[in-house]
Amino acid sequence: xxxxxxxxxxxxxxxxxxxxxxxxxxxxxxxxxxxxxxxxxxxxxxxxxxxxxxxxxxxxxxxxxxxxxxxxxxxxxxxxxxxxxxxxxxxxxxxxxxxxxxxxxxxxxxxxxxxxxxxxxxxxxxxxxxxxxxxxxxxxxxxxxxxxxxxxxxxxxxxxxxxxxxxxxxxxxxxxxxxxxxxxxxxxxxxxxxxxxxxxxxxxxxxxxxxxxxxxxxxxxxxxxxxxxxxxxxxxxxxxxxxxxxxxxxxxxxxxxxxxxxxxxxxxxxxxxxxxxxxxxxxxxxxxxxxxxxxxxxxxxxxxxxxxxxxxxxxxxxxxxxxxxxxxxxxxxxxxxxxxxxxxxxxxxxxxxxxxxxxxxxxxxxxxxxxxxxxxxxxxxxxxxxxxxxxxxxxxxxxxxxxxxxxxxxxxxxxxxxxxxxxxxxxxxxxxxxxxxxxxxxxxxxxxxxxxxxxxxxxxxxxxxxxxxxxxxxxxxxxxxxxxxxxxxxxxxxxxxxxxxxxxxxxxxxxxxxxxxxxxxxxxxxxxxxxxxxxxxxxxxxxxxxxxxxxxxxxxxxxxxxxxxxxxxxxxxxxxxxxxxxxxxxxxxxxxxxxxxxxxxxxxxxxxxxxxxxxxxxxxxxxxxxxxxxxxxxxxxxxxxxxxxxxxxxxxxxxxxxxxxxxxxxxxxxxxxxxxxxxxxxxxxxxxxxxxxxxxxxxxxxxxxxxxxxxxxxxxxxxxxxxxxxxxxxxxxxxxxxxxxxxxxxxxxxxxxxxxxxxxxxxxxxxxxxxxxxxxxxxxxxxxxxxxxx
Amino acid sequence: xxxxxxxxxxxxxxxxxxxxxxxxxxxxxxxxxxxxxxxxxxxxxxxxxxxxxxxxxxxxxxxxxxxxxxxxxxxxxxxxxxxxxxxxxxxxxxxxxxxxxxxxxxxxxxxxxxxxxxxxxxxxxxxxxxxxxxxxxxxxxxxxxxxxxxxxxxxxxxxxxxx
Numbered sequence: 001x002x003x004x005x006x007x008x009x010x011x012x013x014x015x016x017x018x019x020x021x022x023x024x025x026x027x028x029x030x031x032x033x034x035x036x037x038x039x040x041x042x043x044x045x046x047x048x049x050x051x052x053x054x055x056x057x058x059x060x061x062x063x064x065x066x067x068x069x070x071x072x073x074x075x076x077x078x079x080x081x082x083x084x085x086x087x088x089x090x091x092x093x094x095x096x097x098x099x100x101x102x103x104x105x106x107x108x109x110x111x112x113x114x115x116x117x118x119x120x121x122x123x124x125x126x127x128x129x130x131x132x133x134x135x136x137x138x139x140x141x142x143x144x145x146x147x148x149x150x151x152x153x154x155x156x157x158x159x160x161x162x163x164x165x166x167x168x169x170x171x172x173x174x175x176x177x178x179x180x181x182x183x184x185x186x187x188x189x190x191x192x193x194x195x196x197x198x199x200x201x202x203x204x205x206x207x208x209x210x211x212x213x214x215x216x217x218x219x220x221x222x223x224x225x226x227x228x229x230x231x232x233x234x235x236x237x238x239x240x241x242x243x244x245x246x247x248x249x250x251x252x253x254x255x256x257x258x259x260x261x262x263x264x265x266x267x268x269x270x271x272x273x274x275x276x277x278x279x280x281x282x283x284x285x286x287x288x289x290x291x292x293x294x295x296x297x298x299x300x301x302x303x304x305x306x307x308x309x310x311x312x313x314x315x316x317x318x319x320x321x322x323x324x325x326x327x328x329x330x331x332x333x334x335x336x337x338x339x340x341x342x343x344x345x346x347x348x349x350x351x352x353x354x355x356x357x358x359x360x361x362x363x364x365x366x367x368x369x370x371x372x373x374x375x376x377x378x379x380x381x382x383x384x385x386x387x388x389x390x391x392x393x394x395x396x397x398x399x400x401x402x403x404x405x406x407x408x409x410x411x412x413x414x415x416x417x418x419x420x421x422x423x424x425x426x427x428x429x430x431x432x433x434x435x436x437x438x439x440x441x442x443x444x445x446x447x448x449x450x451x452x453x454x455x456x457x458x459x460x461x462x463x464x465x466x467x468x469x470x471x472x473x474x475x476x477x478x479x480x481x482x483x484x485x486x487x488x489x490x491x492x493x494x495x496x497x498x499x500x501x502x503x504x505x506x507x508x509x510x511x512x513x514x515x516x517x518x519x520x521x522x523x524x525x526x527x528x529x530x531x532x533x534x535x536x537x538x539x540x541x542x543x544x545x546x547x548x549x550x551x552x553x554x555x556x557x558x559x560x561x562x563x564x565x566x567x568x569x570x571x572x573x574x575x576x577x578x579x580x581x582x583x584x585x586x587x588x589x590x591x592x593x594x595x596x597x598x599x600x601x602x603x604x605x606x607x608x609x610x611x612x613x614x615x616x617x618x619x620x621x622x623x624x625x626x627x628x629x630x631x632x633x634x635x636x637x638x639x640x641x642x643x644x645x646x647x648x649x650x651x652x653x654x655x656x657x658x659x660x661x662x663x664x665x666x667x668x669x670x671x672x673x674x675x676x677x678x679x680x681x682x683x684x685x686x687x688x689x690x691x692x693x694x695x696x697x698x699x700x701x702x703x704x705x706x707x708x709x710x711x712x713x714x715x716x717x718x719x720x721x722x723x724x725x726x727x728x729x730x731x732x733x734x735x736x737x738x739x740x741x742x743x744x745x746x747x748x749x750x751x752x753x754x755x756x757x758x759x760x761x762x763x764x765x766x767x768x769x770x771x772x773x774x775x776x777x778x779x780x781x782x783x784x785x786x787x788x789x790x
Numbered sequence: 791x792x793x794x795x796x797x798x799x800x801x802x803x804x805x806x807x808x809x810x811x812x813x814x815x816x817x818x819x820x821x822x823x824x825x826x827x828x829x830x831x832x833x834x835x836x837x838x839x840x841x842x843x844x845x846x847x848x849x850x851x852x853x854x855x856x857x858x859x860x861x862x863x864x865x866x867x868x869x870x871x872x873x874x875x876x877x878x879x880x881x882x883x884x885x886x887x888x889x890x891x892x893x894x895x896x897x898x899x900x901x902x903x904x905x906x907x908x909x910x911x912x913x914x915x916x917x918x919x920x921x922x923x924x925x926x927x928x929x930x931x932x933x934x935x936x937x938x939x940x941x942x943x944x945x946x947x948x949x950x951x952x953x
Contacts, residue, residue: 028868029863
C-alpha cells in the first residue's frame with residue numbers, strides 16, 4: 001500500500017486559505033525577473049535624460065560617446081525620424097516623444113539611447129554625449145499653465161497656442177446648482193491630491209531579441225498588459241503582429257506603473273533591430289521615479305450641500321488635473337478623467353456634478369497609476385473629506401453622518417447621479433461591523449479624556465465604494481481595444497489542467513487564485529493545475545491587469561471556461577456511463593447518475609475518456625479543452641468601512657497611526673490569505689500618501705522626489721499591525737459573485753488617515769490638511785491654530 | 791583586478807573592474823540572480839546579502855571589498871536540501887507577494903534571528919527597517935519572522951518545493 005504524505009497544511013480544492021503556488025521559486029531566489037534574463041551576446045542599453053524641465057535642443061554631439069570602446073551604437077531622435085519612431089502615440093491618443101528632437105519638456109525626458117557591451121560602459125558613454133540646450137521658462141503650476149501668455153509646452157502640435165488638454169464634465173450642472181441654492185448648509189474645501197509614484201520595487205525594463213532569419217521579435221518586458229503592448233508595437237512600429245511575442249516574466253510589483261508603453265521599450269526594440277543582437281535595458285531608480293507614470297496630481301475644489309438635519313443633498317467638484325508634458329494617462333478612452341465621476345461615493349444624493357480640466361505642464365507624463373482604479377482614489381478622497389468637513393460644520397459625529405446617508409440595501413442596483421450602476425451592497429452592516437469591532441464609542445471616550453489632558457488623538461472614519469473590472473468593451477476601450485479578457489483551459493488525458501489567462505500577475509498570486517477557481521468549478525486539486533500568464537504566444541488575447549481587473553474579468557473568464565469544460569465533461573461522462581446527459585448530477589470533481597451515486601465518473605476519468613475509445617454522440621469531437629472571451633456586463637463594486645486611530649505629537653507634529661481596521665466587502669472570497677495581503681498593501685499605500693509620499697518640483701521644474709532619499713515610502717516602522725475583517729455581498733452579475741479587491745485599500749485608506757489627523761487637530765480649529773501630512777505641515781497647522789485661538 | 795571570495799561555501803576567483811559593485815558581481819558574473827537591485831541609494835534593501843555573517847547592502851559594497859570574505863546569498867539559505875525556517879515562514883505566513891524584495895528581506899530577517907532568536911514585534915520591525923516592501927504592508931512579514939523563530943528546525947526542502 002502506498003501512503004501519501006500529507007502536506008504541511010490544508011489544501012482546499014476550491015476556495016479557502018491556500019499557500020501560494022508561486023512562492024517556492026521566490027523564496028529560493030529563483031524568480032525570473034527582467035534583469036535576470038541573460039542571452040548570449042546580449043548588449044545593454046542606457047538612456048540619456050534631460051537635466052532641464054523645458055529647453056530647446058540646439059544640437060547633440062555623440063561622437064565622443066560613439067568612439068568609446070565597448071560602445072556599439074548611440075541612437076538619437078534624428079535617427080528615429082526616418083523610421084517614424086521619434087514620436088509615439090500615448091494610451092490617451094496624444095503623442096509622446098520617444099527621443100526628443102525639438103525640445104525637452106520635462107526633467108528626465110529621454111534624449112539619446114546608448115548601446116554597449118556592458119551596463120557600466122553604456123553609462124560611461126552617457127556622460128560623453130554633448131547636448132547644447134537653450135533653456136526655456138518652465139511651467140510647473142497647472143493653474144499658471146492655463147493663464148494667458150504662459151509658455152506653450154506642446155508647440156509640436158500644430159496650431160496649439162495654450163496648455164489646455166481637455167474639459168470633461170459629468171452629472172447635471174443645473175440640477176446640482178438648484179440643489180445647492182436651496183440647501184440649508186453648504187461647505188466648501190480646496191484640497192490637493194499630491195503627485196505620487198507607484199514605485200514598484202522592480203523598476204521598468206525589457207530585453208528585446210530579433211530573429212535575423214524570420215524577423216520574429218521577442219520582447220521580455222515589465223508589462224501588466226502584454227497583449228495590449230503587442231498590439232501597440234504592431235501599430236506603432238508597423239511590425240506584423242504575428243511576428244511579435246511579448247513575455248512578461250515575474251514582475252516585481254506594478255501598481256499601474258507598468259501599464260504604459262515607455263520610450264525605453266521602443267528604443268530597445270530599435271536597438272535590437274539595428275544591432276542584430278539581443279539588448280537589455282533596465283531603468284535605475286531615479287529614472288523610474290522621474291520619468292515613468294506618476295499618479296494623482298489633482299487640484300480639487302469640493303462643495304457639499306445638506307439639510308441642517310444632516311441629509312446630504314449634493315456634491316459639486318471642480319478639478320485641475322496636471323497631466324505633465326504628454327497626455328499619457330491610461331484609462332478607457334471615453335473617460336479622460338478616469339472614473340473620477342465616482343465622487344458621489346457611497347451616498348444617496350439628489351444631484352452631483354464635476355468638471356475636470358486637463359493641463360500640460362513641464363513634468364513627467366502620467367496620472368493614472370498607483371492602484372487608483374482609474375482615479376477613484378481621488379474621488380473617494382474628495383467625498384470622504386467633504387463628508388467630514390460637513391460633519392465638523394454640523395457638529396455631528398462623522399460615523400453617524402455616514403450612517404444617515406449611505407445608500408440602503410433595497411436601493412441596489414443603485415444608479416448614481418453620474419451614471420454608475422452599483423451592483424450590490426449592504427453598506428450599513430459593514431460600517432456597523434467596523435464601529436463595533438474597533439470599539440468606536442470607547443475610542444471617543446478615550447479621546448475626550450486625552451483632550452482634557454492636552455493630548456492629540458484622532459479617530460478617522462471613511463467609507464468607500466470602488467468600481468473595478470472594466471469593461472464592458474462597448475463602453476470601455478484603450479486605443480480601440482475593448483476591455484475584455486480571454487481564458488483557455490486545456491485538460492490533459494490524465495486530468496491535469498493548464499489554464500491560460502490574458503491578465504498578468506505583478507505579485508497578486510494569479511497562479512494560485514485561478515487554480516482555485518478551476519478547482520472549485522471542476523474539482524481538480526490545485527497542484528494539478530498550472531496557470532500561465534504573461535506570454536502572448538501561450539495565452540489568449542485580453543487587456544491585462546490594472547484597475548483591479550484580474551478577478552472581476554479574468555477570474556470570470558476562468559469560471560466560464562471551466563464551466564464549458566464541465567458541460568463537455570457531462571456529455572463524455574454520459575457516453576461513458578451509457579446514461580443520458582440530463583440524468584447526470586455534478587458533485588465537485590465527479591458526475592454520477594441521479595439516484596445511483598455509485599455509478600459515476602471522476603473528472604480525471606472523464607478526461608481520459610474524452611481522449612479514449614468510448615463512442616461519443618454525433619457532433620462531439622472529443623477532448624475537454626475550451627476557450628472563452630469574457631466581456632463583463634458591468635463593473636463590480638466592492639466597498640468597505642475603514643477606521644483608524646492616530647496620535648499626534650503636539651511638539652513635533654509627528655503622526656503615528658496607532659490602529660487601523662479595514663472591513664472590506666469584495667463579494668465571494670477565493671483565497672482569504674491573498675485578499676488580506678492585498679488589503680494590507682493598500683493600507684500601506686494610505687500611510688505613504690497621507691504621511692510621506694510626494695513628487696514635488698521647484699520653480700525651474702527640477703524634480704524633488706527623484707530618489708528614495710527624497711521620495712519616502714513606508715517601512716515596517718510606520719505601519720501598525722493591520723486589523724482586517726470582512727462582509728460578503730456577492731456581485732449579482734459575476735459568474736462566481738467575486739469583486740476585485742486589489743486597490744480597495746489604496747482608495748479607502750488615505751482619507752481615513754487624513755480624517756483622523758484633522759480630528760486630532762480639532763482643538764486647534766483645523767478643518768483640512770493636505771497630504772502628505774508631514775511633521776512640518778502638522779506642526780504649522782498647530783501653530784496657526786494656536787495663534788487663531790490666542 | 792583579481793578577487794577571490796567564498797560565495798555560499800564555494801571559492802570563486804574572477805578578474806573584475808575595481809568599480810564593480812558586489813550586487814553586479816553576484817548577478818552578472820556569478821549568475822546568482824536571487825539578489826536583487828532596487829535603488830541607487832541603499833534605501834530599499836533588496837540587495838542585502840551576508841558578508842562574514844553580517845547583513846550588507848550589496849549595491850553599496852564594491853566586489854573588491856568582498857575579497858577574502860565569506861559571502862552568503864539567498865541561494866545559500868538552503869542547507870543540505872533543507873529550507874531555512876525563514877524561507878518556510880515567508881511561505882506559511884504570506885510574507886511575500888511579488889517576491890522582489892523577498893531575498894533581501896529574508897537575509898535581513900536571518901541576520902536578525904542570528905543575533906536575537908526570539909525577537910518581539912517591535913524588534914522585528916526595527917530589524918527590518920532598512921528594507922522596503924511595496925506589496926505586503928509588513929504585518930505578514932512580521933508574522934513570517936515569528937514563524938521562523940517558533941520553528942527553528944526547518945521543514946525538509948522537498949515539502950517546500952511542493953507547497
